[in-house]
Amino acid sequence: MSRPVAMITGASSGIGRACAAECARNGFDVAIAARRTDDLESLAESIAGDHDCQVMVRGVDLHDHEETVRIVPEVLERFGRLDALLNVAGVADMTPLHEMSLGSLQRTLVVNTIAPALLVREAWPALVKAPRGVVINISSLASIDPLPGGGAYGMSKSAIEGLMRSIHVESAASGAGIRSFALAPGCIDTPMLRSALDGIELPDGAEIPMDEFVGHVMDCVQGVHDDFDGQTIFVAREGHFSRDVADTKAALQDLWGG
Numbered sequence: 332m333s334r335p336v337a338m339i340t341g342a343s344s345g346i347g348r349a350c351a352a353e354c355a356r357n358g359f360d361v362a363i364a365a366r367r368t369d370d371l372e373s374l375a376e377s378i379a380g381d382h383d384c385q386v387m388v389r390g391v392d393l394h395d396h397e398e399t400v401r402i403v404p405e406v407l408e409r410f411g412r413l414d415a416l417l418n419v420a421g422v423a424d425m426t427p428l429h430e431m432s433l434g435s436l437q438r439t440l441v442v443n444t445i446a447p448a449l450l451v452r453e454a455w456p457a458l459v460k461a462p463r464g465v466v467i468n469i470s471s472l473a474s475i476d477p478l479p480g481g482g483a484y485g486m487s488k489s490a491i492e493g494l495m496r497s498i499h500v501e502s503a504a505s506g507a508g509i510r511s512f513a514l515a516p517g518c519i520d521t522p523m524l525r526s527a528l529d530g531i532e533l534p535d536g537a538e539i540p541m542d543e544f545v546g547h548v549m550d551c552v553q554g555v556h557d558d559f560d561g562q563t564i565f566v567a568r569e570g571h572f573s574r575d576v577a578d579t580k581a582a583l584q585d586l587w588g589g
């Protein structure tokens with residue numbers, strides 16, 4: 332029996348990189364995608380060595396629709412199956428809406444929302460065939476609590492949560508058996524966060540340890556959180572985990588005040 336296969340976008344850095352390593356540690360072969368192929372190759376070398384798994388590296392600019400839709404057929408050609416699609420790649424352009432160019436708005440929505448939807452479309456038949464097909468979408472607390480100056484980012488994250496709910500209802504209506512989750516974290520130390528914070532200090536407890544967050548992602552992949560299928564899981568701070576918006580906003584208020 333072949334190993335299950337996970338495809339992870341945004342695997343050159345931050346959360347995507349950590350998710351790819353965790354999938355490999357949990358017995359998956361992995362297909363890893365992003366633009367920076369040097370970083371993907373170094374990840375591939377380390378996880379293939381550590382976990383004796385197959386790793387497929389795929390350079391892709393998710394802003395390019397034609398490139399995006401070619402990945403899944405290549406994954407299927409290489410591995411013959413796809414069990415988990417992890418839509419992790421994202422961009423956060425911190426430009427106030429009234430100054431935003433059309434190009435920047437489109438880039439945010441394409442990378443954060445349209446590319447994930449195209450990947451879901453392409454992956455759907457394989458996920459239906461998988462014993463426990465799953466789509467993980469990395470959202471953000473910005474979906475319910477957007478940062479000033481990050482309006483397009485918040486819009487895109489609300490939209491990916493909409494995608495997650497649509498996958499859930501369409502899977503249920505057709506008996507496809509595809510599980511669907513969105514995980515919406517607060518602050519995890521990555522290049523994106525450091526750039527968005529631009530020197531702002533985080534209050535104590537605000538930073539979510541990477542291994543804690545990736546543990547939640549893996550629990551969704553592996554069925555531990557199937558009662559959250561079709562819902563957003565908010566992680567506002569270290570130790571927080573909730574599907575409840577009011578509870579999450581209270582946790583944020585507690586952290587940040589205001």
Ligand SMILES: NC(=O)c1ccc[n+]([C@@H]2O[C@H](COP(=O)([O-])OP(=O)(O)OC[C@H]3O[C@@H](n4cnc5c(N)ncnc54)[C@H](OP(=O)(O)O)[C@@H]3O)[C@@H](O)[C@H]2O)c1
Pocket residue numbers: 340341342343344345346347364365366367368391392393394419420421422423442469470471472515516517518519520521522523524
């Ligand atoms: N860190 C946080 O606190 C935080 C909080 C909430 C949500 N998130 C979400 O978590 C996800 C991962 O972010 P991160 O914090 O791990 O940031 P990161 O370290 O900057 O990683 C972003 C990833 O997205 C990929 N990416 C960006 N544009 C791309 C494009 N056009 N084509 C292909 N890949 C592209 C990057 O790869 P290349 O540059 O190599 O293409 C990189 O691997 C994002 O969706 C982000 O919105 C993060």
